[in-house]
Amino acid sequence: MGVSLTEIATEGTVAPRAWPRLELRNRTLRYAFEVALLAALYYGSAKVGYELGFSGPVAAIVWLPVGVGIAYLYLRGLEFWPGVLLGDLLANDYMRLPVGTALAQTVGNVLEVLLAAYLLRRAARSGYLLGRVDGLVRLLPPVALATMVSATVGTLASRIGGVIGSDAFLTVWRTWWLGDACGALVVVPLALAWSRPRSTLSRARAAEFVLMLAVTGALTAIAFSSPKSLEYLAFPGLIWAGLRFGQRGATLALVLVTGVAVWDTRNADGAFAFHSITHSILSTQLFIAVATVSALCVAAIVSERERFAASLEESRTEVLRAADSERHRIERDLHDGAQQRLVALLIRLRVAEDQLPQEPGRAAQVLSDAETELGIALEELRELSHGTHPTVLTDLGLATAIRSTAARASQRIQLVELPTVRVDEAAEAVAYYVFLEAVTNAQKHARNAMVSVRVRATRRALTIEVRDDGPGGAEETLGGGLEGLRERVETAGGMFRLQSGEGTGTTVTAVIPL
Amino acid sequence: MTRVLVVDDSVPFLAAATEVILAADDFELAGVAQSGEEGVELARISRPDLALVDLNMPGLDGNETAARMATASPETVIVVMTATLEPRKRLEGLFDKRRLSRAALAEIWDRARVPSVK
Numbered sequence: 001m002g003v004s005l006t007e008i009a010t011e012g013t014v015a016p017r018a019w020p021r022l023e024l025r026n027r028t029l030r031y032a033f034e035v036a037l038l039a040a041l042y043y044g045s046a047k048v049g050y051e052l053g054f055s056g057p058v059a060a061i062v063w064l065p066v067g068v069g070i071a072y073l074y075l076r077g078l079e080f081w082p083g084v085l086l087g088d089l090l091a092n093d094y095m096r097l098p099v100g101t102a103l104a105q106t107v108g109n110v111l112e113v114l115l116a117a118y119l120l121r122r123a124a125r126s127g128y129l130l131g132r133v134d135g136l137v138r139l140l141p142p143v144a145l146a147t148m149v150s151a152t153v154g155t156l157a158s159r160i161g162g163v164i165g166s167d168a169f170l171t172v173w174r175t176w177w178l179g180d181a182c183g184a185l186v187v188v189p190l191a192l193a194w195s196r197p198r199s200t201l202s203r204a205r206a207a208e209f210v211l212m213l214a215v216t217g218a219l220t221a222i223a224f225s226s227p228k229s230l231e232y233l234a235f236p237g238l239i240w241a242g243l244r245f246g247q248r249g250a251t252l253a254l255v256l257v258t259g260v261a262v263w264d265t266r267n268a269d270g271a272f273a274f275h276s277i278t279h280s281i282l283s284t285q286l287f288i289a290v291a292t293v294s295a296l297c298v299a300a301i302v303s304e305r306e307r308f309a310a311s312l313e314e315s316r317t318e319v320l321r322a323a324d325s326e327r328h329r330i331e332r333d334l335h336d337g338a339q340q341r342l343v344a345l346l347i348r349l350r351v352a353e354d355q356l357p358q359e360p361g362r363a364a365q366v367l368s369d370a371e372t373e374l375g376i377a378l379e380e381l382r383e384l385s386h387g388t389h390p391t392v393l394t395d396l397g398l399a400t401a402i403r404s405t406a407a408r409a410s411q412r413i414q415l416v417e418l419p420t421v422r423v424d425e426a427a428e429a430v431a432y433y434v435f436l437e438a439v440t441n442a443q444k445h446a447r448n449a450m451v452s453v454r455v456r457a458t459r460r461a462l463t464i465e466v467r468d469d470g471p472g473g474a475e476e477t478l479g480g481g482l483e484g485l486r487e488r489v490e491t492a493g494g495m496f497r498l499q500s501g502e503g504t505g506t507t508v509t510a511v512i513p514l
Numbered sequence: 515m516t517r518v519l520v521v522d523d524s525v526p527f528l529a530a531a532t533e534v535i536l537a538a539d540d541f542e543l544a545g546v547a548q549s550g551e552e553g554v555e556l557a558r559i560s561r562p563d564l565a566l567v568d569l570n571m572p573g574l575d576g577n578e579t580a581a582r583m584a585t586a587s588p589e590t591v592i593v594v595m596t597a598t599l600e601p602r603k604r605l606e607g608l609f610d611k612r613r614l615s616r617a618a619l620a621e622i623w624d625r626a627r628v629p630s631v632k
Contacts, residue, residue, distance in 0.1 A: 335570070335597075336524070343597045343611050344526035350615040351533045366533060373526060 035083040038072045042087025049183070061262045061284050063179040065091065066113060066147065067187025073117035074124075074188070075195055084113045101161030108153025116146030116184060130192055130247045131303045136296055143184045151177035171278050178285035185292040186258050193247035209249065212240050216253045217260060224264035231261075231287055238291060242298030250299040258288050322491045329484050333384055341377040345370050383440065398428040398462075402435055402453060411443050412450045419457035427512045430492045431455060431464045437485050438466035438508045446470020449505070461494075461514055467507040474500035485510075516623055517544035519560065519590070521553030521579060522568035527597075531566065531614060538616040541623075550574025550582075558586040564623060569596040569608060591626040 045064040069084040088106045097105075119142030120129070129135040155173040158164045164172050201209060216237025223233035234257045241253035265284040348370045355363040393401040399418040406413040422428070435453060442451050449470035456463045476482040482498060485508070489496040494512035518541050520531045528546045535543045544562035547553035550571055557565060565583060569576035576594040583592055595609035609622070 339597060340524035341526045344524070344530035346612050347527075347530040347614045348533055351530075351537050354616055355537060362537075 031079075034076065034080050035086065038069070038080050038083025039086035039090065041068050041072065042084055043090045045187075046087065046091035060179045061182070061265060061281050062186060062258060062288060063176075063183040064187055065183065066109065066116075066150065066180045067183040067185070067191075069109075069113035070116045070120065070143075070146075070184055071188050071191030073113060074120050075191060078114060078117055078121075081110060081114050085110050097158075097163060098161040101157045101163055104157030104161075105154040108150040108157070111153070112146045112150035112180065115149060116142050119146065120188070128192075128196075130189055130296060130300060131307075133297060133300045133304065136293075136300050139189075140293070143181060143188070147177055147180035147184060150180055175278065175281055175285070178282070178289065182258070182285050182288045182292070185289060186254055189247065189292070189296055190251040190255060193251045198248070209245055212237065212245065212249065213253065213256060216241060217256050220257045220260040221264075224261050234261075234291060235294070238295040239298055242295050243302055246302055247296075247299045250295040254292050254295055257291055261287060318491060322487050325484060325487060329481070330384065333380075337380045338377050338384070341373055341380065345373045345377065348373065383436070393428060393432050394425060397422045398432055398455065401428075401432050402455065405436065405439070406453070409439060409443075411439060411447070413439065414450060414452040416452050417454045417456060419455055419462070421457060423457045423462055424514050426492065427462045427514055430488055430494065430512050431462050431510065433488055434464050434485060434508060434510045435466060437481050438468075438506075441474065441481060441506070441508075442466075442468040442470060445474065446506070457514075459514065462512045463509070464512075465507060465509045467505060469505040471502070472500045472504050472506050473502045474498065474506045482508075515542045516540055516564055517542055517560070517562045518619070519544045519547065519553065519556055519562035519565040521547045521550065521556075521565065521571075521576075523548055523571045524568070527568070527611065534614055534616060534619065538619055541619055550576070550579030553579055554582045554586050557583045557590055561587050562590050564626070565590050565592045566609070566614075567592060567594050568611070569594050591623075593622055593626075 042065045045068045049060045049062070049064045065087065069087070072083070073080060085106065088109045092102050092106055092109075094102050120139065123129060123135075123138040123142060126138075127135060129139045151173050154176055155164070155169060158172065159166065159169055216234065219237050220234040223230040238250065238253050238257065241249035261284055265280050348366055352363040352366040352370065355366065399420070402418060403415065406415060435455075439451055442449055446468050449468040451466060451468045454463075454465040454467075474482065476486065476498060486496040486498075489510045489512065492512050494510055497509045498506070499509075500506040518535050520528055520535075520543075522528050522531070525548070528548070532543060532546060535541050541564075544560045545556045547556050550567070551574055553565070553567060554574075556562075565580075565587075567576045567579050567583070571579070574582070576596070580592045580594050583590060593609050595611045595614075597611040
């Protein structure tokens with residue numbers, strides 16, 4: 001054939017060859033930079049983590065690097081994992097621990113971060129995790145599971161390396177797991193919330209934000225510097241943050257609360273300074289976990305409420321708009337239909353009046369025509385009023401309303417299937433409207449066609465299908481009857497379909513949820 | 515004989531207007547059109563003396579139709595009419611469709627032939 005491979009290969013590539021190579025180098029540089037950045041962040045947070053521990057690396061109350069690693073890989077991509085490896089190699093205590101133990105711990109830590117980031121990315125496919133309670137529920141298992149991996153690998157390696165005794169195994173595992181989980185729970189939501197596009201706060205709101213942080217910090221400081229059990233004092237601050245400032249406020253307040261709690265526990269004063277260090281650590285860790293989950297829940301519920309309010313407002317506008325367009329339709333129908341006919345009638349009667357003295361025979365003919373016109377005008381008015389206020393429908397139900405309308409219609413209507421039970425009144429009204437409009441359309445465009453009607457009610461939906469064997473070719477026009485029909489069905493949350501090929505008749509189908 | 519073209523999207527009105535014109539002695543029907551486009555075309559071909567054009571029509575409305583018709587057939591006297599119930603519209607110099615009769619037709623035609631004062 002005519003086209004050679006070279007032609008295909010060069011087609012559309014106008015840029016000089018140096019470009020892609022330069023880009024690649026940039027990309028490699030960029031990757032190296034990000035890996036180094038992640039390593040530095042990981043290392044830095046590990047240093048803070050050691051500060052927040054008691055003695056030795058395994059006793060961190062809140063192990064921040066795991067959260068930093070997960071957040072980075074989650075937001076920027078799993079391919080930056082070498083940053084975690086590098087950071088952990090730098091941070092882990094290779095001087096004091098046996099090399100095998102330290103190496104195994106590092107492997108466990110890297111695996112933990114990768115696994116959590118991978119699972120969270122999967123979980124986040126169905127939407128922003130912090131914005132809804134079920135998103136939050138999907139966030140927790142990956143964090144819990146991945147941190148268990150690190151705790152298990154790390155504790156086993158420490159035991160095998162002889163760093164800890166067999167009696168301490170469970171305590172170390174638990175502390176490790178909760179420390180990592182707390183680190184992830186504090187840092188990951190913070191990163192998630194603050195990496196989203198932000199809306200600017202007004203001056204007053206910004207002032208309230210600062211006040212909220214100050215009050216939360218003060219309450220937590222009081223709670224944790226008192227020897228009495230006052231730790232619950234932190235919660236009003238956290239609730240304030242969640243209610244008024246959503247995920248951003250909650251996550252920042254949590255960092256503050258966590259910082260104060262850990263600091264005071266480490267300095268061995270405050271509510272959680274028990275005689276046993278492990279008891280203190282456990283209490284603080286559980287406090288952090290509970291506080292985090294509670295505050296995030298509050299923020300998620302607030303987000304949900306705001307979304308519901310917005311969608312409610314939206315559907316309210318939609319309903320108003322539908323009602324408005326319905327009113328316009330009635331006005332139009334009145335103007336184009338009955339009113340025009342009545343005007344014509346008036347003129348005809350005047351002709352008859354003029355002719356009566358000289359040509360009584362013709363006048364009689366005109367009067368008889370006028371009578372016919374009047375009958376049609378009355379019928380149109382009746383149809384219109386039925387379309388807007390179907391009393392038969394509300395009193396006797398959809399099947400009866402359709403039967404009675406069909407009986408007095410000029411069109412041939414075959415009722416193939418009608419429901420035997422009554423369903424939701426609003427759904428019946430929509431279905432009846434579909435029936436009326438479809439039959440009216442058939443009367444206009446397919447006067448001799450046979451119309452067949454099929455209505456089926458299941459527990460979930462009311463389905464109506466109106467088919468005619470007329471010429472077809474019907475289209476939805478802006479402001480036309482069919483568009484009005486679609487609007488009405490879709491406002492009720494239903495599905496509307498028009499099939500009308502040339503020469504194959506017209507079928508209108510509506511499925512209205514119950 | 516005065517030849518009249520009627521343009522209206524309402525078939526009942528066209529039928530009634532036809533009756534009036536047929537019954538009037540000095541008038542005859544030049545044609546009826548169901549849309550503005552069709553009306554302009556008919557005016558170009560049949561060159562009526564008088565055209566009655568409805569204001570509210572889908573597609574070309576009465577004013578637009580009248581403007582085009584004035585170009586297509588400059589001698590035709592064009593009267594835009596409406597059946598709207600709003601009294602304000604009637605003040606805008608539109609003919610009220612409901613008033614159509616043999617007498618009204620003659621009146622329109624007489625007034626149209628009186629030379630303008632301006």
